Every structure is written in C-alpha cells, then in structure tokens.
Amino acid sequence: MISKPKGTEDIIFNKAKQIKYVEKVIDEVMEKYNYNYIDTPIFESTELFHRSVGDASDIVTKETYDFTDRGGREMTLRPEGTAGVVRSYIENKMYGMASQPIKLYYNGPMFRYERPQAGRDRQFSQFGVEVLGSDDAMVDAEVISLAYNIYKTIGLSNIVVNINSLGDTESRDNYRKLIVDYFTPHIDDLCDDCKRRLNSNPLRILDCKVDADSEIMKNAPSILDSLNKESRQHFDKVCEYLDILQVPYSINSSIVRGLDYYDHTVFEFVDKSMEGNSNVLGGGGRYNNLVKELGGEDIPAVGFASGISRVLLALEAEEVSLDINEDIDLFLLYVNEVEKNYAIYLTQELRMNGFIVETEYLNRSLKAQFRQADRLNSKFVSVLNSEDLDNNEIKVKNTKTKEEDVINLDALIYYLEEKSNDEVMDDIYNLDNE
Ligand code: HAM
Numbered sequence: 536m537i538s539k540p541k542g543t544e545d546i547i548f549n550k551a552k553q554i555k556y557v558e559k560v561i562d563e564v565m566e567k568y569n570y571n572y573i574d575t576p577i578f579e580s581t582e583l584f585h586r587s588v589g590d591a592s593d594i595v596t597k598e599t600y601d602f603t604d605r606g607g608r609e610m611t612l613r614p615e616g617t618a619g620v621v622r623s624y625i626e627n628k629m630y631g632m633a634s635q636p637i638k639l640y641y642n643g644p645m646f647r648y649e650r651p652q653a654g655r656d657r658q659f660s661q662f663g664v665e666v667l668g669s670d671d672a673m674v675d676a677e678v679i680s681l682a683y684n685i686y687k688t689i690g691l692s693n694i695v696v697n698i699n700s701l702g703d704t705e706s707r708d709n710y711r712k713l714i715v716d717y718f719t720p721h722i723d724d725l726c727d728d729c730k731r732r733l734n735s736n737p738l739r740i741l742d743c744k745v746d747a748d749s750e751i752m753k754n755a756p757s758i759l760d761s762l763n764k765e766s767r768q769h770f771d772k773v774c775e776y777l778d779i780l781q782v783p784y785s786i787n788s789s790i791v792r793g794l795d796y797y798d799h800t801v802f803e804f805v806d807k808s809m810e811g812n813s814n815v816l817g818g819g820g821r822y823n824n825l826v827k828e829l830g831g832e833d834i835p836a837v838g839f840a841s842g843i844s845r846v847l848l849a850l851e852a853e854e855v856s857l858d859i860n861e862d863i864d865l866f867l868l869y870v871n872e873v874e875k876n877y878a879i880y881l882t883q884e885l886r887m888n889g890f891i892v893e894t895e896y897l898n899r900s901l902k903a904q905f906r907q908a909d910r911l912n913s914k915f916v917s918v919l920n921s922e923d924l925d926n927n928e929i930k931v932k933n934t935k936t937k938e939e940d941v942i943n944l945d946a947l948i949y950y951l952e953e954k955s956n957d958e959v960m961d962d963i964y965n966l967d968n969e
Pocket of ligand 1: 656665820842843
C-alpha cells in the first residue's frame with residue numbers, strides 16, 4: 536500500500552466539515568471588512584522567497600520544497616502567502632488602481648519541510664490578509680482586529696495578541712548593534728543556532744525557544760527602547776487603536792518573527808488554553824520595504840496569516856463544539872421500481888428546493904433502509920407507496936415524535952418548510968429556557 540507523505544493529511548468526514556465551517560466564517564468576516572479574495576500560484580520562482588522571506592531565514596535555509604521544472608527553471612512550493620501576493624500586486628499593477636489601499640485575503644495550501652508534530656505539518660492550509668498602500672497605524676490595528684474577530688466568531692474565547700515593534704530601518708540598525716554587543720561576550724552560553732544567528736540574523740536570537748528562559752535572554756535590551764520617535768509614535772497609535780477596537784493585547788518585546796521582511800508592528804496570536812509551540816495560531820506584521828525589494832514602488836503594507844489546523848487544535852483545547860449540521864431533512868424509502876422512479880424524481884425536486892434529502896442506492900430491504908435513515912439522522916422518513924402516489928399523496932413520519940401525516944404531494948415542500956420553521960422556533964425557545 537502506498538501511504539501519504541509524512542507531514543500531510545487526508546482531510547475527511549468530521550474534520551472536513553469542521554474546516555468547511557471555519558472557512559465559511561473566514562469568508563463571511565472577510566466580506567464584512569471588504570477584503571478581496573486572491574488566489575496566487577502554489578509554486579513560484581525560488582528567487583521570490585529568497586528575496587522576501589529571506590536568505591538567512593529558517594524557512595528558506597531548511598524548509599522549502601524546491602524543484603527544477605522540466606524547462607530547467609528553479610521553482611519552490613510556496614511556504615507562505617505574502618511573497619506571492621506582493622509579486623501579484625506588482626505584476627498586476629494594483630498600485631495604479633483607483634481604489635486604494637488594496638485589501639486582499641487568501642486561503643490555501645502552503646508547504647514547509649518541518650519536523651511534523653501537532654499543528655506543524657509539511658502541507659498545511661493557511662488563510663491570511665495583506666493590505667498594500669497605507670502606512671496608517673489604523674490599518675495595522677484593523678488587520679489585528681480582523682484576525683481577532685475571525686477567531687471570536689469561530690467560537691474561540693481565550694485568545695490574546697502579543698505585539699511588538701521592530702521599528703524602521705534606522706531603529707533596527709541601532710538595536711542590532713546593541714544586541715550584538717550584548718550577546719557577543721555570552722556567545723558560549725547560546726545554543727548552536729543562536730551562535731550562527733549572531734552573525735546572520737541577531738534579532739532572531741530573541742525568538743529562540745531553546746534559550747528563552749536563560750538569564751542572558753531575560754536581561755537582553757528591549758527593542759522598544761531603541762525605537763526612534765516616528766517608530767515609537769506609530770507603535771503607540773497601533774496600541775491606541777487596538778484599545779478603541781477592544782482587542783486584548785500584551786506588549787512583548789521578544790516577538791521578532793521568523794520571516795525577514797518585517798518592520799514596525801509585529802504580532803502573534805496565542806490561545807492561552809493551548810500548550811507548547813503550536814499555541815501560536817497566527818501572526819503577521821508590517822512590511823514597508825518588501826514591495827520595493829521585489830521590484831515595485833515604495834509602498835507600505837501590513838498583513839497576517841493563520842494556520843487552519845492550529846485553529847482546530849485551539850477549538851479542541853477550548854472544548855468548543857462547532858454548530859455543524861449532522862442531520863438530513865428527509866430519507867425516501869421505496870420497494871418497487873415505480874416507487875424508485877418517484878424517489879429519484881422527488882429527491883432531486885426537494886434538493887433543488889433547499890432540503891437535504893437522501894434515498895436508497897443499494898436496493899436494500901425496507902428494514903435496512905430504515906437503519907440507513909437512522910444512521911444519517913434523518914428528521915423525517917417517508918416510505919413511498921404506489922397506491923399513495925396514485926392518489927397524489929405521501930406519508931411523512933417525524934423520526935423523533937413518531938407522528939405521521941398524510942400530505943398532498945403538491946404541499947410537501949410547504950409541509951417540510953413549516954416543520955423546519957417549527958423546529959427553529961423550538962430551538963430558540965429551548966435556548967431561552969436554558
Ligand atoms: P508565519 O508565522 O510563518 O507567518 O505563519 C503564520 C501561521 O501559519 C502560523 O502562526 C501557523 O498558524 C501557520 N503555520 C506555519 N507553519 C505551519 C505548519 N508547518 N503547519 C501548520 N501551520 C503552520 C507567515 O506565514 C506570514 N506570511 C504572515 C504574514 C502575512 N505576515 C504578513 N502578512
């Protein structure tokens with residue numbers, strides 16, 4: 536038997552339903568915020584990720600799926616969505632469009648060759664947003680609150696956003712010098728990765744999971760103290776707007792993010808009910824230099840992304856059950872060929888009128904058909920009977936109350952509509968009484 540590649544998953548049945556539910560919420564909230572859906576290629580030129588995510592980043596050095604195509608071109612399966620969206624923004628000249636800023640969202644598979652564990656897959660679905668064309672702090676705050684509201688609408692209630700600022704290039708250059716001076720005398724006490732980072736990417740030392748609790752790390756200078764006036768003002772404004780939007784945040788100066796394109800605001804969402812590394816549900820930040828780095832104009836931008844599997848883990852940790860419909864409305868049973876023909880016709884007719892209807896596909900006995908209706912949680916069952924059909928009638932039985940009504944076939948749709956309205960009212964009534 537050939538099995539699925541390590542770090543990938545067959546998303547089936549209940550999990551598939553949960554994901555569809557989460558994706559529906561994402562689409563609905565994105566629509567409210569007026570973000571436009573964008574779908575970019577799953578593979579791009581390798582160079583795109585080297586120039587955006589960064590040559591020295593863990594993602595590019597250790598985790599990309601690279602291949603040479605049959606035409607000899609160097610290609611990479613996208614490890615994240617921002618690079619492709621920015622490439623598309625430049626290529627499609629979105630900066631020239633009348634309506635600015637450009638607000639985009641996406642949802643699709645990403646690929647990283649990581650050590651698989653819960654919430655860390657080699658192929659994973661990520662949704663995200665990118666807003667290009669405004670450097671106003673209100674956009675940073677909107678992106679954060681949009682993500683927060685998606686989590687909240689899905690049903691998560693233990694979410695907090697950790698936020699930091701990396702400042703502009705000047706602030707970051709100053710800070711880089713400061714921490715290189717600070718860590719150099721302690722180099723022997725750092726982990727191997729951090730020893731390497733001291734030369735290649737010193738800011739990433741702050742994000743190290745291995746050395747996180749060491750005294751050296753705790754006493755490291757904070758980047759927030761190195762921000763110049765403009766950077767500090769931008770950060771203060773983001774916090775002010777988050778207060779207005781009532782998003783709970785906590786300022787955490789050790790957040791630096793694993794991708795190289797960020798400046799100013801960076802943030803990560805964590806679910807406090809979850810443990811370990813995978814409690815980060817999503818993250819993002821501002822990247823005012825990336826459009827220019829990739830050959831476009833000097834255009835500021837900010838964005839965020841989140842892994843869908845992490846959202847499912849958070850739902851599990853918070854013990855949230857999603858409001859997923861597990862029932863069908865009606866199961867049509869039959870015995871002979873005439874009734875079967877009618878079942879085929881009626882199933883389609885009712886489905887086209889908005890009902891979830893199933894019928895028998897295996898010519899089983901009536902008893903077995905009842906069992907199938909039961910397995911499918913059918914709210915109503917109807918045994919089609921030639922005699923009833925000749926009289927233009929149908930018997931419909933409520934599987935819960937066991938009540939049965941004989942209905943004129945022409946009134947079946949109205950009957951089912953009325954019954955499902957009654958049920959909605961019952962649900963509301965029961966909720967009120969809980
Ligand atoms: P990131 O932090 O690398 O940022 O990934 C964002 C989210 O994707 C993570 O917080 C996590 O939920 C999910 N994720 C990442 N790797 C995996 C994995 N191996 N398995 C499952 N889920 C994973 C970015 O990707 C940036 N592009 C975010 C951004 C958008 N910044 C600005 N705009």
